[in-house]
Amino acid sequence: xxxxxxxxxxxxxxxxxxxxxxxxxxxxxSHSTALLRAIMHExxxxxxxxxxxxxxxVLTTVYRKKLSLGVKTFVFSSIIIIAIIAGMxxxxxxxxxxIFIVALPVxxxxxxxxxxxxxxxxxxxxxxxxxGVLFSVGILEYxxxxxTYLTDSSIWIIGSSIDTIIAASGILFxxxxxxxxxxKNSSKIEEQKNELQKHKEILELIVQERTSDLENANKxxxxxxEKVRDKNTKLxxxxxxxxxxxxxxxxxxxxxxxxxxxxxxxxxxxxxxxYILGGYTGLKHFLERNNSLNEEAEFLLNSIKTGIxxxxxxxxxxxxxxxxxxxxxxxxxxxxxxxxxxxxxxxQIKNRITVTKGYTKDSSILEGNVGKLHQVFINLLTNACQxxxxxxxxxxxxxxxxxxxxxxxxxxxxxxxxxxxSKIADPFFTTKEPGVGTGLGLSICFTIIKSHNxxxxxxxxxxQGTTVKVILPLKYVMNG
Amino acid sequence: MDKLKVxxxxxxxxxxxLFEINLSEIFNVITxxxxxxxxxxxxxxxxxxxxxxxxKMPSMNGIEFIKKAKEVxxxxxxxxxxxxxxxxxxxxxxxTGLIKKYFRKPFDLDIIKGELLNAIK
Numbered sequence: 001x002x003x004x005x006x007x008x009x010x011x012x013x014x015x016x017x018x019x020x021x022x023x024x025x026x027x028x029x030s031h032s033t034a035l036l037r038a039i040m041h042e043x044x045x046x047x048x049x050x051x052x053x054x055x056x057x058v059l060t061t062v063y064r065k066k067l068s069l070g071v072k073t074f075v076f077s078s079i080i081i082i083a084i085i086a087g088m089x090x091x092x093x094x095x096x097x098x099i100f101i102v103a104l105p106v107x108x109x110x111x112x113x114x115x116x117x118x119x120x121x122x123x124x125x126x127x128x129x130x131x132g133v134l135f136s137v138g139i140l141e142y143x144x145x146x147x148t149y150l151t152d153s154s155i156w157i158i159g160s161s162i163d164t165i166i167a168a169s170g171i172l173f174x175x176x177x178x179x180x181x182x183x184k185n186s187s188k189i190e191e192q193k194n195e196l197q198k199h200k201e202i203l204e205l206i207v208q209e210r211t212s213d214l215e216n217a218n219k220x221x222x223x224x225x226e227k228v229r230d231k232n233t234k235l236x237x238x239x240x241x242x243x244x245x246x247x248x249x250x251x252x253x254x255x256x257x258x259x260x261x262x263x264x265x266x267x268x269x270x271x272x273x274x275y276i277l278g279g280y281t282g283l284k285h286f287l288e289r290n291n292s293l294n295e296e297a298e299f300l301l302n303s304i305k306t307g308i309x310x311x312x313x314x315x316x317x318x319x320x321x322x323x324x325x326x327x328x329x330x331x332x333x334x335x336x337x338x339x340x341x342x343x344x345x346x347x348q349i350k351n352r353i354t355v356t357k358g359y360t361k362d363s364s365i366l367e368g369n370v371g372k373l374h375q376v377f378i379n380l381l382t383n384a385c386q387x388x389x390x391x392x393x394x395x396x397x398x399x400x401x402x403x404x405x406x407x408x409x410x411x412x413x414x415x416x417x418x419x420x421x422s423k424i425a426d427p428f429f430t431t432k433e434p435g436v437g438t439g440l441g442l443s444i445c446f447t448i449i450k451s452h453n454x455x456x457x458x459x460x461x462x463x464q465g466t467t468v469k470v471i472l473p474l475k476y477v478m479n480g
Numbered sequence: 481m482d483k484l485k486v487x488x489x490x491x492x493x494x495x496x497x498l499f500e501i502n503l504s505e506i507f508n509v510i511t512x513x514x515x516x517x518x519x520x521x522x523x524x525x526x527x528x529x530x531x532x533x534x535x536k537m538p539s540m541n542g543i544e545f546i547k548k549a550k551e552v553x554x555x556x557x558x559x560x561x562x563x564x565x566x567x568x569x570x571x572x573x574x575x576t577g578l579i580k581k582y583f584r585k586p587f588d589l590d591i592i593k594g595e596l597l598n599a600i601k
Contacts, residue, residue, distance in 0.1 A: 263564070267563045270586055271585070273585070274563075274585050274586040275494050275495070275498065277589070278494075278495065278498025278501075281588075281590065285502065285505070319565055
């Protein structure tokens with residue numbers, strides 16, 4: 001805003017300065033005609049005042065660049081007003097300076113606020129009217145000889161020169177100058193408009209560029225996001241696999257420790273068993289030689305032998321169970337393995353569960369891993385025992401079908417519900433109290449049978465018992 | 481006929497005594513409590529027919545002892561007694577014919593008796 005006000009000020013200053021110059025020149029010229037008139041008629045007060053005014057005007061003009069706009073305007077206006085009054089005093093309505101009553105307010109309206117210009121006009125009209133009243137009433141009298149004055153050519157000259165000055169000023173300065181300023185402003189505005197348009201276009205280009213940059217960046221981000229999502233999925237599945245592997249590793253370690261433990265225990269027990277057997281044999285022969293082997297003695301000796309045999313069988317079974325060999329080409333006698341397992345579980349079975357065995361007459365030998373198959377059947381039989389509450393039955397049947405050996409274990413226990421049936425092979429899934437079972441047994445059985453290229457099938461109905469079918473190939477084939 | 485000489489090597493005193501009591505009826509049982517003693521006896525008594533040795537012994541295990549003994553007297557029939565499962569070592573020994581058979585502990589002395597009698601024939 002300030003710049004505009006400044007511009008206006010500059011323009012006004014320039015106009016005023018130029019006006020001052022021109023009016024001074026014309027003033028001088030018209031005053032010389034007034035001088036003529038005075039010489040011809042008389043030197044009156046008007047003339048002297050006019051001269052004074054002209055001198056003031058010239059001085060102001062000479063020092064126009066050093067004076068402020070306000071001062072110049074005031075001087076200019078004052079001079080004109082004085083000229084008007086002076087003229088009217090002497091020449092009444094004939095005063096040529098009355099044209100200033102019109103010219104000054106109009107001229108001033110370009111310099112000062114409209115309100116003030118109107119006030120100026122009203123004031124000047126007031127003065128004019130006042131003089132009119134004064135003259136018509138007779139207080140003032142015309143100082144000149146009207147008839148002679150009216151036909152004096154010098155009056156016309158003065159009149160036309162003043163009119164010329166006023167009009168010329170109006171045309172040249174107010175009209176021309178302001179038009180020029182307006183044009184300059186408008187052209188400035190045009191210029192700015194163009195600049196703005198240019199900037200607008202550049203901005204649009206930049207925005208487009210940035211938008212396309214953003215779109216590219218967005219695309220890249222989306223891609224990266226996809227990749228991250230992919231990686232995430234892969235990581236999830238890797239984590240799952242790792243967890244599985246961990247479970248199996250932990251189990252293997254447990255089994256390994258168990259194997260070492262049982263091997264140690266078995267061996268330690270074998271030694272004392274040896275003493276008992278040796279002692280028994282010696283005693284038997286001693287009594288035989290002395291013919292003292294009566295029924296009672298025989299019975300007693302047999303008890304000792306039975307004890308030894310059972311102990312030896314258990315130790316042997318334990319060893320079989322915890323074998324740490326990884327070979328799958330061992331000769332596995334399924335019937336022997338089943339009997340071993342039943343022996344181990346004798347404690348759970350006796351007086352509570354009736355076991356019926358329907359073993360096939362065919363050979364129950366197949367290729368596999370003895371230790372691992374022990375684990376499977378001990379787990380299945382344990383589950384069967386635990387499923388049975390107070391009393392029940394376990395039925396074990398084996399048959400040979402084509403090149404497969406099928407073992408079926410059914411119990412009269414609690415059975416498995418439909419929802420649980422689909423989950424029982426899941427690691428850690430258990431319906432037992434926390435701490436009682438790990439829930440790993442069946443999942444490991446499945447893994448072992450799978451590694452033998454066999455199948456496990458479980459059929460069960462709640463309250464109707466469970467039947468587990470284990471199908472194993474007779475010959476071990478590596479893959480599959 | 482003189483009773484056949486059978487050497488039994490075991491680091492457990494009780495086993496040695498039981499072996500002797502039960503088999504001295506049929507065989508001439510000589511016992512040794514270590515591989516080293518066993519070797520000494522083989523050298524001293526030149527006509528040992530059968531050697532039965534325990535596997536797990538402190539300084540020299542059964543197989544090691546038999547290997548050395550075979551160098552001294554290859555005509556003897558060697559048997560191993562073990563409380564463990566059959567190991568690689570024993571399997572190899574069987575394959576190479578180092579030992580004729582292995583017995584598991586606790587061993588039934590009657591079975592051993594039968595086997596030894598068979599072997600001599």
